[in-house]
Amino acid sequence: MTTQRPHNVPAGVVTGDDLVTLLEHARDNAYAIPAVNCTSSSSANACLEAAAKNNSPIMIQVSNGGGTFVAGKGLGVTDASVIGSVALAYHVRAVAKYYGIPVVLHSDHCAKKLLPWFDGMLAADKEYFDKFGEPLFSSHMLDLSEEPDEENIAICVEYFKKMAPMKIWLEMEIGITGGEEDGVNNEDIDPEKLYTTPEQVYAVYDALSKVGPMFSIAAAFGNVHGVYKPGNVSLSPEKLLTHQEYTKKMISSPLDRPIFLVMHGGSGSTDQEISTAVANGVIKMNIDTDTQWAYWDGMRVFEAKNRAYLQGQIGNPDGAEKPNKKYYDPRTWIRASEVSMCNRVALSMEKLGSKGTYQRSSEPGEAQIGNTSKGPSSAVLVSAGVILGVGASIALNLVKKK
Numbered sequence: 478m479t480t481q482r483p484h485n486v487p488a489g490v491v492t493g494d495d496l497v498t499l500l501e502h503a504r505d506n507a508y509a510i511p512a513v514n515c516t517s518s519s520s521a522n523a524c525l526e527a528a529a530k531n532n533s534p535i536m537i538q539v540s541n542g543g544g545t546f547v548a549g550k551g552l553g554v555t556d557a558s559v560i561g562s563v564a565l566a567y568h569v570r571a572v573a574k575y576y577g578i579p580v581v582l583h584s585d586h587c588a589k590k591l592l593p594w595f596d597g598m599l600a601a602d603k604e605y606f607d608k609f610g611e612p613l614f615s616s617h618m619l620d621l622s623e624e625p626d627e628e629n630i631a632i633c634v635e636y637f638k639k640m641a642p643m644k645i646w647l648e649m650e651i652g653i654t655g656g657e658e659d660g661v662n663n664e665d666i667d668p669e670k671l672y673t674t675p676e677q678v679y680a681v682y683d684a685l686s687k688v689g690p691m692f693s694i695a696a697a698f699g700n701v702h703g704v705y706k707p708g709n710v711s712l713s714p715e716k717l718l719t720h721q722e723y724t725k726k727m728i729s730s731p732l733d734r735p736i737f738l739v740m741h742g743g744s745g746s747t748d749q750e751i752s753t754a755v756a757n758g759v760i761k762m763n764i765d766t767d768t769q770w771a772y773w774d775g776m777r778v779f780e781a782k783n784r785a786y787l788q789g790q791i792g793n794p795d796g797a798e799k800p801n802k803k804y805y806d807p808r809t810w811i812r813a814s815e816v817s818m819c820n821r822v823a824l825s826m827e828k829l830g831s832k833g834t835y836q837r838s839s840e841p842g843e844a845q846i847g848n849t850s851k852g853p854s855s856a857v858l859v860s861a862g863v864i865l866g867v868g869a870s871i872a873l874n875l876v877k878k879k
């Protein structure tokens with residue numbers, strides 16, 4: 478199914494209506510956007526590079542722990558996760574547009590005990606919104622799947638009401654994803670609970686759609702966070718279709734895939750499982766474990782290859798007086814990690830079908846942070862350009878998916 482509607486979105490961080498346009502494009506053309514956990518400007522840049530090289534949209538997401546790391550592990554203040562998450566968002570805002578592709582800025586799993594982190598990011602969104610007319614982040618994720626469904630949904634509704642006026646997307650989770658991530662351990666859960674039912678998904682749809690359309694649901698279908706030995710869990714992405722069909726029937730939707738679904742715990746999935754999930758309405762897939770490995774692996778290979786040049790500042794197999802600076806300069810070995818991670822993200826773009834969906838803009842970009850003292854920000858101008866149709870430098874043309 479290919480939609481004929483124009484799907485132009487600007488390069489750089491997309492929010493609000495542009496984000497809806499982008500995700501509808503993914504839904505209607507049956508591809509998913511990779512959402513990669515980033516813990517530094519280096520890993521974020523590796524994702525942006527992969528997106529630019531593969532003409533693909535990208536989601537850059539920061540976790541609570543990732544935010545704390547970005548701020549600096551030695552900072553030692555209680556709201557370090559907010560400070561770091563906001564810092565990473567500003568970095569991405571400053572550079573994303575120059576890469577010429579649409580970028581979704583997202584925050585990852587937020588359990589009930591981490592709600593102060595969520596509140597802090599929303600405050601940063603509000604501050605940015607008041608200046609530039611759009612939120613700092615494109616979307617946030619609330620994960621209250623550990624709580625009873627009624628409480629999960631009620632808290633999501635409460636937050637969604639705060640987010641809707643700024644047109645911030647909400648991703649929520651219902652049902653339990655196994656494994657361990659950011660301190661939440663579901664390794665010993667009853668296997669039956671690893672599958673969300675169509676009724677649970679519809680209950681979420683029913684409650685959130687009364688507030689607004691900008692939400693997506695992570696429904697568990699036997700997925701686990703992290704890589705486990707095969708055979709421990711059986712992934713059933715075909716169950717996602719029953720969610721779509723049930724909600725379609727309940728709301729009499731003309732769409733075959735009325736719900737925006739997202740996939741967590743996709744590391745280690747087979748290509749077949751991924752393509753079934755995407756065919757059933759998954760428009761975003763989280764990638765963390767596999768890109769963590771790729772980042773490390775790039776450095777591992779670099780060190781193994783150049784070990785004899787990395788044992789001291791001076792002296793290597795070429796001579797006792799030879800300097801090794803070009804080997805131990807962080808720009809060398811961190812770059813090896815970035816290249817490896819970039820290649821891994823590119824592989825995900827291929828598997829998820831997002832590769833080639835947006836032609837990289839060849840026009841020069843501009844930063845999206847803006848300056849309030851000099852009139853409207855570039856971010857505001859970007860939106861205005863799209864509305865007025867005069868933004869030759871901002872519109873990205875959709876290329877037909879191969």
Ligand SMILES: [Zn+2]
Pocket residue numbers: 586620650654695741742
């Ligand atoms: Zn999850």
